[in-house]
Amino acid sequence: MAERSAPVGVMDSGVGGLSVLAEIQRLLPNESLLYVADSGHVPYGEKSPDYIRQRLRHIAGFFHAQGAKAMVLACNTATVAAVADLRECYPDWPLVGMEPAVKPAAAATRSGVVGVLATTGTLQSAKFAALLDRFANDVKVITQPCPGLVECIEAGDLASPALRQLLASYVQPLLEAGCDTLILGCTHYPFLRPLLAQMVPAEVAIIDTGAAVARQLQRLLEARGLLAEGPARETTFWSSAEPDTLSGVLPLLWGRSGQVQRLLS
Numbered sequence: 001m002a003e004r005s006a007p008v009g010v011m012d013s014g015v016g017g018l019s020v021l022a023e024i025q026r027l028l029p030n031e032s033l034l035y036v037a038d039s040g041h042v043p044y045g046e047k048s049p050d051y052i053r054q055r056l057r058h059i060a061g062f063f064h065a066q067g068a069k070a071m072v073l074a075c076n077t078a079t080v081a082a083v084a085d086l087r088e089c090y091p092d093w094p095l096v097g098m099e100p101a102v103k104p105a106a107a108a109t110r111s112g113v114v115g116v117l118a119t120t121g122t123l124q125s126a127k128f129a130a131l132l133d134r135f136a137n138d139v140k141v142i143t144q145p146c147p148g149l150v151e152c153i154e155a156g157d158l159a160s161p162a163l164r165q166l167l168a169s170y171v172q173p174l175l176e177a178g179c180d181t182l183i184l185g186c187t188h189y190p191f192l193r194p195l196l197a198q199m200v201p202a203e204v205a206i207i208d209t210g211a212a213v214a215r216q217l218q219r220l221l222e223a224r225g226l227l228a229e230g231p232a233r234e235t236t237f238w239s240s241a242e243p244d245t246l247s248g249v250l251p252l253l254w255g256r257s258g259q260v261q262r263l264l265s
Ligand code: DGL
Pocket: 012, 013, 014, 016, 017, 042, 043, 044, 045, 046, 074, 075, 076, 077, 078, 119, 122, 150, 185, 186, 187, 188
C-alpha cells in the first residue's frame, strides 16, 4: 500500500516532459517527483512501438523499485505505444498518459481547420486515429510530423536560425490551409511557444495538454487518498544518457539547476 508521501514518477524520452513537470509542480507543490529523461534513446518519434514498450517497461520498473505511488507518461509518443501494455503489467498502479488535445481543439476552432504538430509515431498510431474518429468528425484536421525539432530542444536550442526555418516549414502550410487552432502534440514543443508566437498570428490558438495531465494526476491521487500533505520535497532527476547533458539544460528548460543521476539501461 503506497503512502501519501511516496514520490510520483514522471518520464519522457528526454527533456520534453519538463514542460509537464512544471504544470504538476504548479498544481501539486507538495508532491515529491522523480523525473526520468530517457535521453540515451531519444527521439522516440521515429522508433518502433515495440522498442518504446521495452523502454517503458524498464522505466516503470525503475519507478516501481523507487516506491513511486503513480507514474506519468509525460510523452505522447510513449503513451500511444506503451500505456496499454503498462496498464496490463501494473493493473493497480495509477498511470497517467497523454494524447494530443484534439477534443478541445475541435470545440475551439472557428475556421473548422485544426493543425496537429506531433511525432511520426504519434500521428501514425491507431490510438491517434481513434481520437480523430471520436472527436474530429466535424472539423478538418491536418497533421504535421516534425522530425528534427526534438533534437534541437534536447540540445537547448530554442531559437537558432536553423530551428526557426525548420519550424516555419512545418507551420506555414497549416496556416495557409486556414488552421486557426494548433495542437502541440509532443511535450517538447511547448518550449517553442515563444518562437511560434513570432510566426503565428495572434488569433491562432496554440493548445497543449500539460495542465490537463496535472489535473488528471490530481484526480487519481485524490480518489485513492494519496495526495501528499506538505512539506514539498526535492525533485530528483535521472537520465539514461550522460547526466551532464540534462543538468546543462535544466536552468533553461526547468528554470532551476538540479543534480542528475545516471539511469542504468
Ligand atoms: N516528447 C515526446 C512526445 O510527447 C517524444 C519526442 C521524441 O522523443 O520523439 O511525443
